[in-house]
Amino acid sequence: MIYLELLIGFLTVGLFSFGGAYAAIPLIRDVVLSYGWLDDEALANMIAVSESTPGPIMVNLATYVGCSKAGIPGGIIATAAVVLPAFLIILLIMVLLKNALGNRYVKAVIGGLKPCIIGIIGATGFFMILSSCITPLTQESADFRPVLITVILALFYYGSRKFLKNKVSPIMLIVTSAVLGVAVYGI
Amino acid sequence: MVLPSFIIIYLISIFLDSFIKITWIANAFKGIRMAVGILILDAAVNMFRKMKKQVIPCVIMGCSFTAMLLISIFAWSFSSVFLMLIAGVVSLVIFVIHGAPSEKGGERK
Numbered sequence: 001m002i003y004l005e006l007l008i009g010f011l012t013v014g015l016f017s018f019g020g021a022y023a024a025i026p027l028i029r030d031v032v033l034s035y036g037w038l039d040d041e042a043l044a045n046m047i048a049v050s051e052s053t054p055g056p057i058m059v060n061l062a063t064y065v066g067c068s069k070a071g072i073p074g075g076i077i078a079t080a081a082v083v084l085p086a087f088l089i090i091l092l093i094m095v096l097l098k099n100a101l102g103n104r105y106v107k108a109v110i111g112g113l114k115p116c117i118i119g120i121i122g123a124t125g126f127f128m129i130l131s132s133c134i135t136p137l138t139q140e141s142a143d144f145r146p147v148l149i150t151v152i153l154a155l156f157y158y159g160s161r162k163f164l165k166n167k168v169s170p171i172m173l174i175v176t177s178a179v180l181g182v183a184v185y186g187i
Numbered sequence: 188m189v190l191p192s193f194i195i196i197y198l199i200s201i202f203l204d205s206f207i208k209i210t211w212i213a214n215a216f217k218g219i220r221m222a223v224g225i226l227i228l229d230a231a232v233n234m235f236r237k238m239k240k241q242v243i244p245c246v247i248m249g250c251s252f253t254a255m256l257l258i259s260i261f262a263w264s265f266s267s268v269f270l271m272l273i274a275g276v277v278s279l280v281i282f283v284i285h286g287a288p289s290e291k292g293g294e295r296k
Contacts, residue, residue, distance in 0.1 A: 016268045022230035026255065026267050034264060041220070045207070048219040049199055051226070055192035063193055067200035075197055105279060112278020113271055115244035118234045119251030120267050125228030126252075127259040132220050150221045157225060173222045181218020182211050 002070045003077055005035055010062050010081035015089075017058060018110075023117050024058040024082075026124040028065070037069055044128065052174055058082060145184050153177055243281060247274050 009031040017024035025047065032038045038046070046068075050060035059079055066078025133150055136143030156176060160168040168176075206212050238244060251270055258265050 012268065016271060018271070022227055025227060030267050034266075044220040044223050045203070045216050047223045048216065049196070049203070051223070053192055053195050053199070060192055060196055063196045064200050067197045068203075072197060075193065075200075079193065105282070108279050108282030109275040111244065111282075112247055112274045112276075114234075115238065115248035116251040116271050116274030118231050118238065119248040119253075120255045120270060121234070122228060122231030122248075123252045123255030123259065125224050125226070125231055127256055128224035128227060129221070131259075132224060146217075146221060149218055150225070153221055153225055157229070170222075170226050173226065174219055177218040177222035178215035179218070181215045181221075185214035185217055186211060 002074065006066050006070060006074055006078045007081045009035060010066070010078045011085060013058070013062070014082040014085035018113055018117055021057045022121050024061070026120050028058070028061055029124065032065060037065060040128075040131065044132075048174060051170055149177065149180050149184055152180060243278070247278065 013024055013027045013031055017027055029040075029043060032043055033040070046061060046064050047057070050057045050064055053060050059082060062078040062082040063075045067075035070077075129150060133146045136146050153173065153176065157168050157173055207216065235248070238248075251274060254265075254270055255267060257263070258267075
């Protein structure tokens, strides 16, 4: 039953997304793809929507997937499931395991988790860029538009950081990319 | 507290499928997909910059990156949660063997 799948899926996400919002994205992608709820393209759209709406990405994504799969009840279940683990764990740590985080063994485990997560997030982002750019290139009439857009966006994002005082915010980047998308594909 | 976002997203979830049939909206989303990839990669790069550059963490990071990339490319069904658990265990084992955590308070190298 979809409700149960949503519950378990997003509990998993909530439980293992150490390192914050972006760490949840590979996990959510895993869960969503393995249950067959969405494909990569639809997921990327949803990530974009979740980044542009108020609230933490992880929660918004959960709400979105839940709602699109099973309406309002689905949304509620998914959202509750994703915030619950963190809530409970923090509660548990505060109440019972005050010294747990100082424990050397716990520190060792966390010391291994962190770089792993960085690698996972990096690979996910890299893969998303690669797959959006390369697949169009391998078609009959090579489509360079994704590459073009990506390069422009990358230059814009990193260039603004180096040369201008103000860093471009994620929302700005998304807005720019939307405009670029319309411009480049509209020709 | 969570309600406004919930309502907004619920509405979007209903209408997005119809919206995306409009060509210029679909095109906009094609562009947005590029930005999403860049943002995610950027998040990882930032975390990397703040990371202490020691051998073992870097090796773990490199292996996880490669593993995750291969998993994605070949669409293997190896969960990233599993990957993290392995990393945690490996780190713990190395710690027990060497007795030097990669946080402060460990052996001076």
